[in-house]
Amino acid sequence: MMVVNGREVDWEEGMSVARVLEVMSYTSHLIFVKVNGRVVKKDDWEQTTVDDGDVVEAIHLVGGG
Amino acid sequence: MVQDSNGGARLEEKTVADPGIPLKTAFWPQKTATVKAGRLTIRAGAWASICHRRPKDTNRASRLPVRGVTVDPVRLHELMTESYPPGVEEKLADSTVGIAGAGGLGSAVALSLARANIGRLIIADFDLIEARNLNRQHYFIDQVGRPKVHALKRNLEMVNPWVEVTVHETKVTRKNVAELFGDADVIVEAFDAADQKLMLIETVLMELPDTSLVAASGLGGYGNNEGICTQRSGRLHICGDMRTEADEANPPMAPRVGVVASLQANRVLEILLDGTLKAGGDGSAP
Numbered sequence: 001m002m003v004v005n006g007r008e009v010d011w012e013e014g015m016s017v018a019r020v021l022e023v024m025s026y027t028s029h030l031i032f033v034k035v036n037g038r039v040v041k042k043d044d045w046e047q048t049t050v051d052d053g054d055v056v057e058a059i060h061l062v063g064g065g
Numbered sequence: 066m067v068q069d070s071n072g073g074a075r076l077e078e079k080t081v082a083d084p085g086i087p088l089k090t091a092f093w094p095q096k097t098a099t100v101k102a103g104r105l106t107i108r109a110g111a112w113a114s115i116c117h118r119r120p121k122d123t124n125r126a127s128r129l130p131v132r133g134v135t136v137d138p139v140r141l142h143e144l145m146t147e148s149y150p151p152g153v154e155e156k157l158a159d160s161t162v163g164i165a166g167a168g169g170l171g172s173a174v175a176l177s178l179a180r181a182n183i184g185r186l187i188i189a190d191f192d193l194i195e196a197r198n199l200n201r202q203h204y205f206i207d208q209v210g211r212p213k214v215h216a217l218k219r220n221l222e223m224v225n226p227w228v229e230v231t232v233h234e235t236k237v238t239r240k241n242v243a244e245l246f247g248d249a250d251v252i253v254e255a256f257d258a259a260d261q262k263l264m265l266i267e268t269v270l271m272e273l274p275d276t277s278l279v280a281a282s283g284l285g286g287y288g289n290n291e292g293i294c295t296q297r298s299g300r301l302h303i304c305g306d307m308r309t310e311a312d313e314a315n316p317p318m319a320p321r322v323g324v325v326a327s328l329q330a331n332r333v334l335e336i337l338l339d340g341t342l343k344a345g346g347d348g349s350a351p
Contacts (some may be wrong), residue, residue, distance in 0.1 A: 030259040040271045063259040064311025065170040
């Protein structure tokens with residue numbers, strides 16, 4: 001299990017950050033992601049894997065200001 | 066009575082109030098001197114920069130840049146900070162806040178912090194003022210067509226000349242964030258485009274490890290005060306309802322934009338004045 005935005009979520013072997021977002025149905029491309037408190041840039045979502053027990057934060061950003 | 070940097074005391078108020086005194090013998094002998102007057106610490110750079118805008122116009126040396134109004138600038142600062150609890154005025158005077166964007170959010174945050182007697186603001190925006198911006202941005206009719214950052218600097222001077230304002234008429238990119246805002250204690254994200262917001266958040270969190278960032282997301286439309294909140298993740302603070310994009314269905318309107326801007330400015334004060342909110346204050350990773 002991992003924690004995504006405070007909720008427990010099933011973990012898959014070899015899961016990438018991109019896959020986590022897919023599983024959560026986070027479809028917006030403008031999401032800010034941290035894994036265990038570390039920033040993961042959008043460019044690195046495919047290559048960065050998430051381990052069992054990791055804590056993921058995914059913050060949606062919308063335009064305006 | 067004030068002390069100059071050499072420790073001597075002089076009666077300065079009369080000097081400031083007399084028109085025709087050449088600027089080099091006026092209140093601030095050196096641009097970088099810090100002059101203490103009672104409990105008031107005055108930063109010479111701020112006033113010197115106002116005087117030096119029109120070096121030949123010595124009749125205006127003693128006045129704030131408002132035609133027909135004569136206000137002693139020292140007295141103004143005293144009055145603006147007299148209600149503050151001990152220590153607050155000094156902490157704010159020593160603080161620098163960066164504002165990325167001078168639109169609906171940025172102009173509002175800048176004015177709010179200037180009124181709150183922040184020491185220094187660094188503001189960057191490439192854009193010009195359009196008439197349609199006046200429905201939420203803190204500019205005036207006679208400023209339409211001018212670059213936002215220069216007009217904003219002028220507006221800030223008209224409110225509180227003691228704030229040191231550095232402006233950059235430039236687009237903020239991943240490459241220049243550290244150069245533009247490296248001196249800031251806190252940066253306010255006041256962009257319009259969501260991809261710019263993401264860029265700034267990623268760049269600040271990765272390249273400026275001692276700086277807090279107060280961003281905004283979700284401020285379109287009107288009403289729904291209840292949906293607007295402030296969330297925090299380590300050094301990143303986000304104000305807004307987290308979902309209402311500003312678009313045709315929910316255009317940005319002054320009240321709701323102002324609510325989010327004020328939340329941002331309020332959170333900035335909290336970070337600066339309350340140590341537990343500073344970068345790393347909660348023990349979490351960057």
